[in-house]
Amino acid sequence: MGGCEIATLNHLMGQTRLPVFTRGMRQRRMKDREKIREYLFGTLLPTAVSARPGDDASLFDLGLDSLRLMQLLVFVEQSLGVNLPDHEMTPERVESVDAIVEWIGEHR
């Protein structure tokens, strides 16, 4: 795999490409998740610690709107150092913590 942290295997059918995660990448992804959760539920969409939603909860239902979405992107860029391409920004990419972490992971 050389210096890359991510490699892909061709699935048996030769169509689906499965990501293979290295240990460093898994750890980074866990850190991203923690930071995103803290920013979302501590600052952007504050929720009592005891009542924090799951990673698959709909952020739109929790109040993610255009203003907060722009703030989230700035946070990802400045605090995680990841640039998320504008053209990839769709409802599916930001609907949950899971989706956002996945998206960030693709640009690490």
Next chain:
Amino acid sequence: MNAATNVFDLLAHAADTHGNGVAIDYCGESIRYVELIDRAERLATVLRDAGAQPGSRVAHAFAKSIDALVAMFAIARTGAAYVPIDPAWPADRIACICDDAGIGIWTGTNAPPIELASRVRRAFVSRADNSDAVALASSVESPRMTGAVPAPDRGIANLLFTSGSTGRPKGVEVTTLSLDHFSRWGANQFQLTSADRIANHAPFNFDLSTFDIFASVRAGATMCPVPERVKMFPYQLAKFIAEQRISVWYSVPSALVMMQLRGQLAEHDFSSLRHVIFAGEVMPTPALHALIGLIPNVKWTNLYGPTETNVCTYHSVNHNDTLSTAPLPIGRPISDTRVWIVSDDSREVATGESGELLVAGPTLTTGYANDAQLTRLRLVPAPDGDGLAYRTGDRVRARDDGVLLFEGRIDRMIKCRGHRIEPGEIEAALFGHPSIREAAVIAVADPVFGNRLRACVAFRDGAGASQADLIAHCRANVPAYMVPDEWDIRDALPQTDRGKIDLRALADSR
């Protein structure tokens, strides 16, 4: 065509003159004018049989869809007024609005919230569920409503509810005359034709949407609603304009600023776009300059006007505006509209001096639903003695050439993403929280969204609440756009000599 006495007349005219033209294109799902009037008149029969008639108000709670326009024109056909409701508002607020408007019939994408069960007699919905609501689609089996199109009671075409400073939303009565006049002016000013594809970005409870709907129908053009799922995403929004071949775009400035920042505008093909119109809040000049650079062959127009006056002034962006960083003017009055700038003692100020803008003309509201006191306060005898004028609460100054400049509010109203927000309504909600002793909501300038909301609160002795708890409380009581973005929790709020909360000190203290 002659002056419309009912907005339905505009649709009837379009069906006569451009019957086979596409009235609405919702991302590929489309309806021609002859089909739109057919469906609207069949639904009108159903609504009339349910009791809709001149004088009644019918809830209109739709997501962007063809059904939304069918229902709007069906309500108009019966002579009733439509009352746009955002289904995402807290149920208590919807109930409060339905009470004020005296709503007995509901139309919407979904059934009304259960809190309204005792108020709503009949409901007609796109998505029928297990409730008593009737599927809109079933109206195709009813005959078309025939006979003369009745004028609505007191000429009121719809009620648009906006934030109220006392904690209760207020319903602005928008007249048929206003919509007829404004759509005529707009179709003429922007030279709309049946070849135009006009975007509908604003929600139906925003007065901006009345341009998209009625100016489009008047011209026999195609209206293209922007899907909700696209609105928050600047790149998708830009792609929508390009792919839907939009020719006229109208939105709040923040939607445009978001596209300028995150829309990668240089990547899209905007060759169909010829006019961009914006209104609802101040357009940041640097963002406008950048937009003009990115979309060069387009005309830009700034519209101004509170819901109570509809659009009352306009400014076509010119070469000089691109050289200056000064705020964009709000311009000159639209046709048949008179404006005055007056001082605190209601005297007209000299040219160049600031004062409150008063507006009179055909687009003026008749007042607020169920609130004669507020109506008397805001609608005052016009300075020229001809009818009434609306006190806008906006501080305005005229240049030597007569062009008007907006300078701010004389009261506390805040504009945020085009929404009109009375801090008093949010404060009233905050005071409903058992732990709060003092509360004030102020605006904090934001480069993209104009303003953000900051709540400053102090708790009762021994009491407290988490920010999350306060937000949850607000979300249950006011619409999402009125939930404060920032929280400043203090032991006590600063006071003026007179013992009132010192808002200036709060604003300055950061």
